[in-house]
Amino acid sequence: MDKPYSYHPITKINRGVVEQLDDPVIAEYPFTIYFNGEEIVTLLCTPEYLEELGVGFLASEGLLRNRGQLLKTVLDEEKGLLYVEADGSHNLAKQLFLKRYITTGCGKGTSFYNGLDSALIKPVESQIQVQAEDIFALIRQLQDKSELYRSTGGVHSAALATRNELVIFREDVGRHNAVDKIFGRCFLDQLDFADKLLLTSGRISSEILLKTAKRGISVLVSRSAPTDLAISMADQLGITIIGFVRGSRMNVYTHRDKVVE
Amino acid sequence: MDKPYSYHPITKINRGVVEQLDDPVIAEYPFTIYFNGEEIVTLLCTPEYLEELGVGFLASEGLLRNRGQLLKTVLDEEKGLLYVEADGSHNLAKQLFLKRYITTGCGKGTSFYNGLDSALIKPVESQIQVQAEDIFALIRQLQDKSELYRSTGGVHSAALATRNELVIFREDVGRHNAVDKIFGRCFLDQLDFADKLLLTSGRISSEILLKTAKRGISVLVSRSAPTDLAISMADQLGITIIGFVRGSRMNVYTHRDKVVE
Numbered sequence: 001m002d003k004p005y006s007y008h009p010i011t012k013i014n015r016g017v018v019e020q021l022d023d024p025v026i027a028e029y030p031f032t033i034y035f036n037g038e039e040i041v042t043l044l045c046t047p048e049y050l051e052e053l054g055v056g057f058l059a060s061e062g063l064l065r066n067r068g069q070l071l072k073t074v075l076d077e078e079k080g081l082l083y084v085e086a087d088g089s090h091n092l093a094k095q096l097f098l099k100r101y102i103t104t105g106c107g108k109g110t111s112f113y114n115g116l117d118s119a120l121i122k123p124v125e126s127q128i129q130v131q132a133e134d135i136f137a138l139i140r141q142l143q144d145k146s147e148l149y150r151s152t153g154g155v156h157s158a159a160l161a162t163r164n165e166l167v168i169f170r171e172d173v174g175r176h177n178a179v180d181k182i183f184g185r186c187f188l189d190q191l192d193f194a195d196k197l198l199l200t201s202g203r204i205s206s207e208i209l210l211k212t213a214k215r216g217i218s219v220l221v222s223r224s225a226p227t228d229l230a231i232s233m234a235d236q237l238g239i240t241i242i243g244f245v246r247g248s249r250m251n252v253y254t255h256r257d258k259v260v261e
Numbered sequence: 262m263d264k265p266y267s268y269h270p271i272t273k274i275n276r277g278v279v280e281q282l283d284d285p286v287i288a289e290y291p292f293t294i295y296f297n298g299e300e301i302v303t304l305l306c307t308p309e310y311l312e313e314l315g316v317g318f319l320a321s322e323g324l325l326r327n328r329g330q331l332l333k334t335v336l337d338e339e340k341g342l343l344y345v346e347a348d349g350s351h352n353l354a355k356q357l358f359l360k361r362y363i364t365t366g367c368g369k370g371t372s373f374y375n376g377l378d379s380a381l382i383k384p385v386e387s388q389i390q391v392q393a394e395d396i397f398a399l400i401r402q403l404q405d406k407s408e409l410y411r412s413t414g415g416v417h418s419a420a421l422a423t424r425n426e427l428v429i430f431r432e433d434v435g436r437h438n439a440v441d442k443i444f445g446r447c448f449l450d451q452l453d454f455a456d457k458l459l460l461t462s463g464r465i466s467s468e469i470l471l472k473t474a475k476r477g478i479s480v481l482v483s484r485s486a487p488t489d490l491a492i493s494m495a496d497q498l499g500i501t502i503i504g505f506v507r508g509s510r511m512n513v514y515t516h517r518d519k520v521v522e
Contacts, residue, residue: 006489011513011520013393018522023512028467028488044467044490132274153505154464154486173466173488203415205434206289206305225415227289227434228267229305244414251284252272259272261279 003027004046004171005152026154028173034083035063046148046155046172049181051075053172054082056184060211067190121210123238126218128195132250132261134163135221139245142199142223145169149201156202158182162195175202179211186215193217204230204241213237219258221245226253264288265307265432266413287415289434295344296324307409307416307433310442312336314433315343317445321472328451382471384499387479389456393511393522395424396482400506403460403484406430410462417463419443423456436463440472447476454478465491465502474498480519482506487514 007022029047033040033054040063045053051073058064064086074083138161146157148171155171158178168185172178179200186193197219198212204226210233212220220234221242234241234254241253252259268283290308294301294315301324306314312334319325325347335344399422407418409432416432419439429446433439440461447454458480459473465487471494473481481495482503495502495515502514513520 008489008492008514011517012510013513013520013522014510016393016509016522025489025492025514026486028490030490132277152486154488173464203434225287225413227415228269228286229289229291231269231286248277249273249275252274253269253286256272259274261274261277 004048004148005154024151026148026152026173029080031080031082033057034081036085037083043174043177045174045177047077047080049170049184050077050082052170052181052184052188053177054084054184055187056180056182057177058084058086059183059187060180060214062214064187067187070187121213121237123236124213124216124218125238126194126216126258128163128197128218129258129260130163130197130219132259135242135245135250135259136248138163138166138197138199139221139223141166142169142201146171146201156200158198158200158202160186160191160193161197161199163197166199167191167196175200176207176211178202179208183211183215197221200224203227204243206230206233209233209237209239209241213239218255265309265409285412287409287413287434290341292341292343294318295342297346298344304435304438306435306438308338308341310431310445311338311343313431313442313445313449314438315345315445316448317441317443318438319345319347320444320448321441321475323475325448328448331448382474382498384497385474385477385479386499387455387477387519389424389458389479390519390521391424391458391480393520396503396506396511396520397509399424399427399458399460400482400484402427403430403462407432407462417461419459419461419463421447421452421454422458422460424458427460428452428457436461437468437472439463440469444472444476458482461485464488465504467491467494470494470498470500470502474500479516 005024005026008025010023012019028044030042031045032042069086069088072085142159148155156175156178157171159166159169160182168182170178170181193215198217199221201223203224204222206229209230219240223245226241226243231253240255240258242250244251266285266287269286271284273280289305291303292306293303330347330349332346403420409416417436417439418432420427420430421443429443431439431442454476459478460482462484464485465483467490470491480501487502487504492514501516501519503511505512
C-alpha cells in the first residue's frame with residue numbers, strides 16, 4: 001500500500017531565513033469503488049484502511065445494509081480499486097445513489113435533500129448521558145492520537161468512542177472518509193452503536209450528521225462548528241450536537257439533556 | 262435571500278459555568294444547478310453570491326467556456342435553484358462531467374483522474390514574481406476580511422489577489438464553493454488572471470489545484486497544507502504552491518523561482 005505521507009523537498013522561509021529541507025506531505029489517493037461489477041464512485045482519500053472505507057461508504061449510502069449480504073471484497077492497491085460483491089437486490093438504493101450524486105430531488109423545503117435518507121432515517125433512541133468532563137477528555141485523546149495531522153497538517157481525524165475511551169480512530173484527507181472508515185470497521189465487525197459517541201475534528205455538516213444518524217448514534221462531538229442544517233436535522237432526529245470543544249469549553253446545540261455537568 | 266448565518270439557542274459550558282445564550286451558526290443551503298434544462302448538481306453552500314457559484318461551478322467543470330455563450334441565468338432563491346442557459350454544444354463536457362461524478366476512468370497511474378481535465382489543462386505560462394513579504398501581507402488581509410469565519414467558525418475563505426491587494430473575496434461552508442464563487446464573478450466580468458494569485462484558508466487538494474490551473478493562475482497560496490497529488494500536478498503545470506503561510510513563515514512546495522525574498 002502507498003504510505004499515507006511522503007517527504008517532499010520544500011523551501012522554508014521563516015523571518016527572512018531561507019532553508020531547503022524535506023518535509024512530510026499527506027498522500028491524496030484516487031480510490032474507485034465497484035459494487036457488483038458497476039463503478040460507483042471515486043474518492044480522494046488517504047491510502048490506508050481502504051477496504052473499510054469502501055464498505056463504510058457503501059453502507060452510508062444504503063447500498064450495503066447488513067454484514068450477511070457482503071460476499072467478497074477484492075482490493076487492487078496498485079490501481080486504487082476496490083471490488084465489492086454483495087447479495088440482495090439493492091437496485092433502488094443504487095439508482096437513488098447515482099441520481100443523488102448528479103442531482104437531488106427536493107432542493108430546499110425539507111431538511112432532507114435526499115429522498116432515500118428521509119425514508120431510511122429514524123429518530124435515534126438512546127438513553128446515553130455523558131459528563132462534560134468526559135467530552136473534554138475524549139477530545140484530548142482525539143488530538144493526542146492525531147499523528148498524521150501533527151506530521152502533515154493535512155488530515156481530519158474522527159473516532160468512535162464510549163464515554164471513557166476511543167474505540168476506533170481514523171485520519172483522512174477527507175472528513176467524510178475518516179468517518180466512513182470508522183463505520184466500515186464497525187460494519188465488518190458488526191459493532192453495536194447504542195452506547196457510542198462519534199468525535200470529529202472537522203465541521204458538523206448535514207452530511208456528517210446524516211452518516212451518524214443512519215447508525216443510530218445519538219451524540220456527535222466536534223472541535224469545530226456545526227451548520228444550521230445539521231442542527232435542524234439533529235433537533236428532529238434526537239441527536240445531541242456538541243461543538244467547539246476546546247480545553248474546558250464546549251457549546252451544546254441540541255438535545256442538551258444528554259449532557260450532565 | 263437566506264442570511265449566511267442565524268442565531269441559535271445554545272448551552273455554553275466554560276470551566277464548569279453553564280450559560281444559555283444565542284450564538285451565530287453558519288447556514289448550509291442545498292443549491293441545485295440546472296444547465297440547459299438538465300439538473301446537474303446540488304451543492305451544499307453558504308447562501309450568498311449564488312449566481313456566481315453556479316456560473317463558476319459550470320465553468321470549472323468545462324460546461325461553460327466563455328462569456329459570450331451565457332444566455333441567461335434565473336435564480337429561484339426560495340427553492341434554492343439556478344437555471345443557466347447557454348449557447349453552443351457541450352454534450353461532451355456534460356457527459357464527461359456526469360460520468361466523472363459517478364465514476365472516474367483512469368484511477369491511479371496518471372496524475373489526472375479525469376480524462377477531460379488532462380485534455381483541457383495546459384501548463385500555466387506566467388512571468389509573475391512575488392515577494393515573500395507580499396504573501397504574508399495578503400494572507401493577513403484574507404484573515405482580516407473573514408467576518409463570517411469570526412462570527413461562526415464554520416466557513417473557509419478564498420480570494421483572488423494581485424501582488425498588492427485582494428481583488429475578490431468570498432467565504433463559504435465549502436472550500437470549493439468559495440473558489441467557484443470567485444471564478445464565477447471573474448467569468449461574468451471577463452476578468453484577466455495573468456497577474457493574479459489565488460489565496461485559500463483551506464487545504465490545497467488536487468481539486469483546488471485543478472480549478473486554479475484551468476484559469477491559468479500560477480501562484481496558489483494557503484494557510485494550510487497541500488497534498489502530494491496537488492504538488493505533483495503543480496510541478497507538471499508550472500504552478501507555485503505556497504503553504505502554511507502563518508505570520509512571517511511559509512513553505513514553498515513547487516516552482517520556487519516565482520518567489521523572491
